[in-house]
Amino acid sequence: MTSLSAPLASPAADLPPPERDWTAYTTAEDGGRRRLELAVEGITCAACMGDIERGLKRVQGIASARVNLASRRVVVVYDPGALVPDRILDRMKAIGYPAQPFDPAARRDGRSAESKRLLKCLGVAGFGGMNVMLMSVSVWSGNVTDITAETRDFFHWMSALVAIPCVAYAARPFYESALAAIRRRAVNMDVPISIGITLAMALSVVNTLTHAHEAYFDSALMLLFFLLLGRFLDENMRRRTAVEAETLATLRADSAVRMGEDGTLTEVPVSRIRVGDRVLVRPGERVAVDGIVRVGTSEIDTSLVTGETTPATVRRGDMVHAGTLNGFGNLTVEVTAAAEGTLVAEIERLIAEAQSAKAGTMRLADRAAKAYAPIVHSAAALTFLGWMAVGVHWNEALVIAIAVLIITCPCALALAIPAVQVVAAGRLFRNGILLNAGDGIERLAAVDTVVFDKTGTLTSPEPRLLNAASVPADALARAGRLALGSRHPLARALAKAADASDPFDAIRETAGEGVHAMHDGETLRLGSLAFCAVEDDDAAEVRDAHPSASLIAFREGSRAPLLFALGQSLKSDAAETIARLKQRGCAVEILSGDRTPAVAEVARALDVAEWRAEVDPTAKIARLETLKAEGRRVLMVGDGLNDAPSLAAAHVSLSPVTGAHIAQAASDAVFLGERLAPVAVALEVARAARRLMSENLAIAVVYNALAVPIAVLGYVTPLIAALAMSGSSLIVTVNALRLRRVAKPPAAAARSTASGAPATETPA
Amino acid sequence: MNVLVYLVPVALGLGLLGLAGFMWSLKHGQYDDLDGAAWRAIQDDDIDGDGDGGD
Numbered sequence: 001m002t003s004l005s006a007p008l009a010s011p012a013a014d015l016p017p018p019e020r021d022w023t024a025y026t027t028a029e030d031g032g033r034r035r036l037e038l039a040v041e042g043i044t045c046a047a048c049m050g051d052i053e054r055g056l057k058r059v060q061g062i063a064s065a066r067v068n069l070a071s072r073r074v075v076v077v078y079d080p081g082a083l084v085p086d087r088i089l090d091r092m093k094a095i096g097y098p099a100q101p102f103d104p105a106a107r108r109d110g111r112s113a114e115s116k117r118l119l120k121c122l123g124v125a126g127f128g129g130m131n132v133m134l135m136s137v138s139v140w141s142g143n144v145t146d147i148t149a150e151t152r153d154f155f156h157w158m159s160a161l162v163a164i165p166c167v168a169y170a171a172r173p174f175y176e177s178a179l180a181a182i183r184r185r186a187v188n189m190d191v192p193i194s195i196g197i198t199l200a201m202a203l204s205v206v207n208t209l210t211h212a213h214e215a216y217f218d219s220a221l222m223l224l225f226f227l228l229l230g231r232f233l234d235e236n237m238r239r240r241t242a243v244e245a246e247t248l249a250t251l252r253a254d255s256a257v258r259m260g261e262d263g264t265l266t267e268v269p270v271s272r273i274r275v276g277d278r279v280l281v282r283p284g285e286r287v288a289v290d291g292i293v294r295v296g297t298s299e300i301d302t303s304l305v306t307g308e309t310t311p312a313t314v315r316r317g318d319m320v321h322a323g324t325l326n327g328f329g330n331l332t333v334e335v336t337a338a339a340e341g342t343l344v345a346e347i348e349r350l351i352a353e354a355q356s357a358k359a360g361t362m363r364l365a366d367r368a369a370k371a372y373a374p375i376v377h378s379a380a381a382l383t384f385l386g387w388m389a390v391g392v393h394w395n396e397a398l399v400i401a402i403a404v405l406i407i408t409c410p411c412a413l414a415l416a417i418p419a420v421q422v423v424a425a426g427r428l429f430r431n432g433i434l435l436n437a438g439d440g441i442e443r444l445a446a447v448d449t450v451v452f453d454k455t456g457t458l459t460s461p462e463p464r465l466l467n468a469a470s471v472p473a474d475a476l477a478r479a480g481r482l483a484l485g486s487r488h489p490l491a492r493a494l495a496k497a498a499d500a501s502d503p504f505d506a507i508r509e510t511a512g513e514g515v516h517a518m519h520d521g522e523t524l525r526l527g528s529l530a531f532c533a534v535e536d537d538d539a540a541e542v543r544d545a546h547p548s549a550s551l552i553a554f555r556e557g558s559r560a561p562l563l564f565a566l567g568q569s570l571k572s573d574a575a576e577t578i579a580r581l582k583q584r585g586c587a588v589e590i591l592s593g594d595r596t597p598a599v600a601e602v603a604r605a606l607d608v609a610e611w612r613a614e615v616d617p618t619a620k621i622a623r624l625e626t627l628k629a630e631g632r633r634v635l636m637v638g639d640g641l642n643d644a645p646s647l648a649a650a651h652v653s654l655s656p657v658t659g660a661h662i663a664q665a666a667s668d669a670v671f672l673g674e675r676l677a678p679v680a681v682a683l684e685v686a687r688a689a690r691r692l693m694s695e696n697l698a699i700a701v702v703y704n705a706l707a708v709p710i711a712v713l714g715y716v717t718p719l720i721a722a723l724a725m726s727g728s729s730l731i732v733t734v735n736a737l738r739l740r741r742v743a744k745p746p747a748a749a750a751r752s753t754a755s756g757a758p759a760t761e762t763p764a
Numbered sequence: 765m766n767v768l769v770y771l772v773p774v775a776l777g778l779g780l781l782g783l784a785g786f787m788w789s790l791k792h793g794q795y796d797d798l799d800g801a802a803w804r805a806i807q808d809d810d811i812d813g814d815g816d817g818g819d
Contacts, residue, residue, distance in 0.1 A: 046803030069800030119790060127783040131776055151768065158772050 018257045018265035018280070022085050024272050025101040029077050033063055036076045036085055038092065038099040039250035043072040048097065055095040059087060071243045074099065100250050103269035111239035118232040121170040125228050128166030129221035132159045133722075136218040140719050143213055156208040156215050163201065163217035170224050171197055173231065189369040189414045192376060193227065196409025199402050216406055219721045223411050226729045230415045230422070237425045241434045245670065248657055256288040257281075259332060273335055281331040283511075284487030287324045290344050291333035292317065298329030299512075301489060304660050305641040307455040307593030309548065309568055323641055323660040328488050328512045350617055350645030351666055363439045365417040368697060372410060376704075380404045383712045404711040407721050412703050412728035416696035419736035424689035427739060431681045432672035433654075440668035443652040444682055445690030446633045450581050451624070451650070453638030454592035454602055459568035460674065461639070461658040463490060465497035466546050466565045475562055478519065479554040482507060482526045485515045490552055490566050491526070514552075522557035529553050534561045548598040570605060577676040578606050584683060587632070591615050591623055593642050620646040637679055639663055654679055688742040696732045703728040 026034040043049065049067040052074060056065035061083030065076045076088055085101075092099040135155045142152060171194070178190040197220050204215035254270045259278040270288050273279065278294065281287050287300075299311040304323040311327055314320055320333055321344060380401045387397035424441050428434075435441070452458050468476070480498020483491040485507025504517040504524070514527010525532045529539055532553035539551055542563045549567030578588055590611035592599045599613035612623065624646055627634050636643070636650035639659030647653035648666040655667035664670050671678035707724050710716055789795070 046800075046807075049800055049803060050807055067800060068797040069803065070797045116790065119795070120787065123783060123786045123790070127779055127786075131779050134775070135772070154768065154772075158776070162776060 018267045020086065020255075020267040021258075021272070022080075024105070024268050025103060026085070027104050032080070033077050034080050034085075036078065036088065037102040037104075038074045038076065038088075039102060039247040040067075040072055040074055040092070040097050040099045041251060042097055043067065043069065051095055052092070052097055056088065056091060059083065059091055062088070072247060073102075102246075102250050103254075103271055105269065105271040111235065111242050115232065115235040115239050118173065118228060118235055121173060122225070122228040122232050124166050125170035125221055125225040128162050128170070129218065129225045132163050132218045132221050135159050136215075136718065136722075139215075149211060152213070153208070153211055156204075156217075159215060159217040160205060160208050163204070163221055167197065167201055167220055167224065170221075170228060174224075174227070187370055187373050188366055189372075189410055192369070192373050192408075192410050193223075193414060196405055197223065200406045200409070203399065203402050203406070214718050216718050216721060219406060219718060219725060222722060222726055223409055226411055226726065227414055230418045230733075233422045234418045237422050237429070238435075238438070241425065241429060241436075244429070245434050245436075248670075248672070249661075254288055254661075275335050277335045279333045279335060281320075281326045281333055282487065283326055283328050283330065284489055284492060285326050287320050287322055287326060287331075287333065289333065289335045290320070290322050291335040292319055293331050294334050295332035296330050297512075298331050299327030301325040301327065303455045303568075303594075304461070304639065307453060307640050307642055309455055309594055309598060311550075321641065325489055328486075344641075347617060347641055347644055347662065350621060351648045351662075354621065354645050354649035355666075364442050364693060364697075365414075368413060368417070369410070372413060376405065376408045376410075376708075379408070379708060379712070386712075387714070400711070400714045403714070403716045403721075404708060407707045407711045407716055407724060408704055409725070410700070411725050412700040412732045413697070415729050415732050416700050417693050419733045420689050420692045420696060420739060423736050423739040424685055427685045427742065428669070428682060431678055431685070433678050433682050434670045434672070435668065436665075436670065437668040440652060441686045441689050442693070443633075443668065444635065444686030447586065447635040447652060447683060447686075449587045449589065449627055449632040450635045450637065450679070450683075451589045451591055451627075451646075453636075453640060453643045454590055454599055455568065455594055456639040456658060457637055457643075457656060458574050458590070458602055458606065458676070459570055461568075461656075462496075463493040463550070463566045464569045465494060466549050466567050466569060467542060467563075468497060471562055471564065475554065475556070478524065478556070479526055479562070479564070482515055482517055482524050482554075485509060485517065486526075490550055491515070493566050494526075494552065494564055524557075525553075525555045527552060529563075532561050534563070539563055548595075548601060570602065571674060571676045573675050573677050575606055577680050578608065580677075580680040581683065584680070584687075586635075586683070591620050591646070593640070617642045617645045621649050624649050635679075635683070636667075638667075654682060685739070685742055688739055692736055692739055696735055699732055699735065700728065703731075 022034075022036075026036045029035045040052070043052070046069065049069050052067050053065050056062050056074075056076060061079045061081075063077045063079060065074060067074050074092075078085065078088065089099060089101070135158060139147065139152055139155050174190045174193050174197070177188065178194040181188040181191055200216040200220040200223075204217045204220070206212075207215045255267050256270050256273050257280040258266050258268050258273065259280050260266065265280060273289055279289055279291065283298070293314055293316055295316065297313070297315040300314050300320060301309075301311050302321070302324045303309050304325070305321045314331070319336075320331070383404050384397050384401035387400055388394060392400075421438070421441060425435050428441075437443075455461075465471075476498045477500065480495045480500030481502055481504050483495040483498070484500055484503035486492075486509055504519055507515050507517040509515045510527070510531065514525060514531035516523055516525040516527075518524075529536070529551060532555040534553045534555075538561070539553075542551060542565050543549075546565040546567060549565035552564050552566065553561045554564065555561040581588055588608050588610070590599060590603055590606075590608050592602075592611075592613050593615055594613060596613040599611055603609075603611040612619075615623070620643070624634055624636065628651070633651045636647050636653040637655070638644075638647055638653070639656050641660045641662055643655075644660070644663045644666040647655060647663055653667035654669050654671055655664045657664075657670055657672045659670075669682065671682070703724070710720070794801075
C-alpha cells in the first residue's frame with residue numbers, strides 16, 4: 001500500500017512531496033525539546049516494547065522514547081535542533097511498527113484526570129476505612145468483655161480524627177453529583193448516599209460526645225470505599241475505551257495536505273484546516289474535508305457517504321465530501337463550511353433532530369434511585385413517629401430513624417448496575433467493541449429488530465477481487481506487480497489481492513486509463529477495457545457473473561486479455577451473523593442508499609426478506625420511525641455519512657471502525673475488525689448483562705427487605721451495619737462477575753482485532 | 765492500657781506514610797502502564813544506566 005516510491009510518471013510525481021507541519025503535532029518540553037506522541041500499529045507484547053525503545057534510542061537527537069504497553073502508544077522527546085521528526089516515523093517503519101503522530105489539538109483526555117481523582121479518593125477512603133475498622137473491632141470486642149469507658153472514648157475520638165477528614169475528602173464525588181442533581185430538581189443515587197454518609201458521621205460524632213457505646217465511623221468509610229471502587233472501575237473502563245478510540249482515530253491518519261499561497265505543500269492535522277484553505281487530494285487518498293473542487297478532474301468513490309458503489313466523476317466547481325475516496329486525478333479542493341443546503345448541513349440538522357427526540361430515555365439505575373429514595377426516607381420518618389407514638393424519648397427515636405437511613409444507604413443498589421456495566425464493557429472491549437454511551441448496554445439488551453446498512457457494513461469497505469478463482473495465479477501475480485505502480489483504488493485492491501510487493505521497473509501511468517510496463521520483452525498493460533483494447537463483447541461473460549463489479553483488464557503482449565472483476569464482497573461472516581441474530585429472535589432488515597440490483601443481490605445472499613434500496617437519510621429515519629411506531633426496538637448498524645442521522649435516531653446503534661467519523665460519533669458503540677460477528681456478540685453480552693442487572697436489583701431489594709425491619713425495631717448495632725452493608729455489596733459484585741462466562745473471546749482473535757483493525761489509507 | 769495512647773497514633777502515622785507513598789506513586793505516573801512495567805523489570809538494556817524508571 002505504501003511502497004509506491006517507484007519512479008512513475010503519474011501526476012503526483014510532478015508535485016514535490018508535502019512537508020509535515022511538526023509544530024502542530026508536538027508540544028514543548030523543558031530545555032527546548034519537543035514531545036511527540038505516536039499511535040503505533042502492531043504493539044502486542046513486551047518484545048515489541050524493547051524493539052521500539054532500543055530502535056529509537058539509537059537515533060541521534062532522541063532524548064527519550066517510552067512505550068506504553070497498555071495503551072499501545074509511544075512518547076518520544078527529541079531535540080528539534082538535531083533531528084527532523086520525519087526520521088522518527090521512518091525509523092518506526094523501518095523496524096516494523098508504522099506509527100502516526102497524535103494531534104494534540106484533537107485530544108479529549110478528560111477521562112484520565114477523573115479516574116485519577118477517583119483513585120486518590122479511593123486511597124484515602126481505604127486508608128481511613130482500614131484504620132477505623134481496626135479500632136472499631138477493638139471497641140466491639142471490648143463492649144462484650146471489659147473495655148473501660150476511657151479507652152472506648154479514646155478509640156472513638158481517634159476514629160473521629162481519622163474519619164472526618166477522610167470522609168470530607170473521599171465523599172466529594174458523591175456530594176458534588178448529589179448537589180448537581182438537586183439543583184436540577186432531580187434525584188439520583190448519590191442523594192441518598194450523601195444523606196446516609198452525612199447522617200452516619202453526624203450520629204457518630206454525637207455518640208462520641210455523649211460517651212455512647214457505639215459509633216458508625218467504620219460503616220461510613222467502608223461504604224465509601226466500596227462505592228468508590230465501583231465508580232473507579234467504571235471510569236477506568238470508560239477511559240480505556242476512550243484511549244483505544246483515540247489511538248484508532250489517529251491510525252486512520254486524518255491529515256490533509258494544505259497548499260500555501262506560493263504553492264508549497266504542508267501536511268497538517270485536519271483540526272488545523274480552516275475554511276478557505278486550499279487542500280490537495282492525491283490519487284487514492286480519502287478526501288479529509290468538505291469543499292469545492294477548484295483544479296483537477298477525477299473519479300470519486302462516495303460509498304462511505306451515500307452508500308452508492310459506482311464512482312462519480314467530479315470536475316471544477318463540484319462539491320466533494322469528507323470520507324469520499326479519490327480515484328486517479330489530483331484534486332485541489334477549497335474548503336467550505338457546512339453551508340445551507342449541502343448534504344453535510346442536512347445530515348447535521350437531521351442528527352440534531354434525532355438526538356433531541358431521543359433525550360429522555362431513563363437509565364435503569366436512575367429509575368431505581370427515583371423509586372428508592374422516597375420509600376426509604378418515608379420509612380425512616382415513620383420509624384421516628386412510630387417510636388414517639390409508643391412513648392420513647394424523641395432523642396432515642398431519632399437515633400433509630402437515623403439507623404434506618406444508614407443501613408439502607410444504597411450501597412448494594414448503587415453497585416448493582418455499575419458492577420455489571422464494568423464487567424460487560426470489559427467483555428465487549430475484549431471482543432473489539434468500544435462503547436461510546438454509558439447506557440448503551442441497557443438499550444442494546446432491549447433490541448428486537450436489527451437494521452443494517454449495506455455498503456461498508458455488510459460488505460467490506462474496500463473493493464476486493466471477486467473472480468480470483470478463474471484467473472491464473474502467475475498472471476495475477478504479474479498484474480499485481482504492475483498494479484503497484486498506480487495509486488488508483490482498484491489498482492491498490494488488485495495489488496493487495498495478488499499480495500504483490502515488488503513493482504516492475506519503469507511503470508508508466510496514463511491518468512484515468514491505466515499503467516503499462518515492459519517485462520521479458522513484452523508490453524504489459526493494466527487498466528480500463530479501452531486502454532487494453534478489450535471489446536465489450538469479450539467482457540460480457542465476466543460482467544454477467546458480477547453485475548455490480550468494476551472491471552479492469554490486463555493484457556500481456558498480444559495474448560488474450562484477462563479481466564478482473566473488483567467489487568464489494570460480503571464480509572466473511574455476514575451470513576453466519578445474520579443467521580445468529582435471527583436465531584436470537586431478532587428481525588433483520590437492510591436499508592441502503594445503493595442501487596436496487598446491488599442491494600437485492602446482497603439481500604438474496606443473506607436470506608433477508610425485508611430490504612429497501614436507494615433510500616436517502618430522511619427516508620431511513622422515516623423507516624426507523626415506522627418501526628418504532630410498531631413498538632419495535634431497533635439496533636441500527638451503519639458506517640456512512642448518510643447513516644449518521646439514522647444511527648442517532650435508532651434506539652441503539654453500532655458502527656464499524658472503518659466508518660465515517662460522523663457516523664461513529666452518532667453511534668453508541670464502535671466495533672473493530674473486518675468481521676460482523678461483534679454485532680451478535682454485543683447483543684448477547686448486553687442481554688446477559690441486563691439479566692444480571694435485574695438479579696442484582698432483586699438482591700439489593702431483598703437485602704433491604706431484611707435489614708429495614710431490624711433497623712426499624714432498633715436492633716442495629718455498628719457491627720450488624722458493617723456486616724450487612726459489606727456483605728450485600730460483595731454479593732452483588734460477585735454476581736456481576738458471572739458475566740465473564742458469556743462471550744469469551746478467542747485469545748488470538750481478540751488480539752488481532754484489537755491491534756490490526758483499521759486499513760489505513762497511508763499516503764506514501 | 766496507657767500504652768495505647770502512643771501506639772494508636774504511631775499506627776496511624778505508619779498508615780499515613782503508606783497513603784503518602786500511594787499518592788506519590790500516583791502523581792508520578794506509576795500506574796499509567798501496568799502491563800509495560802511488569803516486563804520492563806526483566807529487561808536488562810538499561811544497565812548502562814540511562815535512568816529508565818519513572819517519567
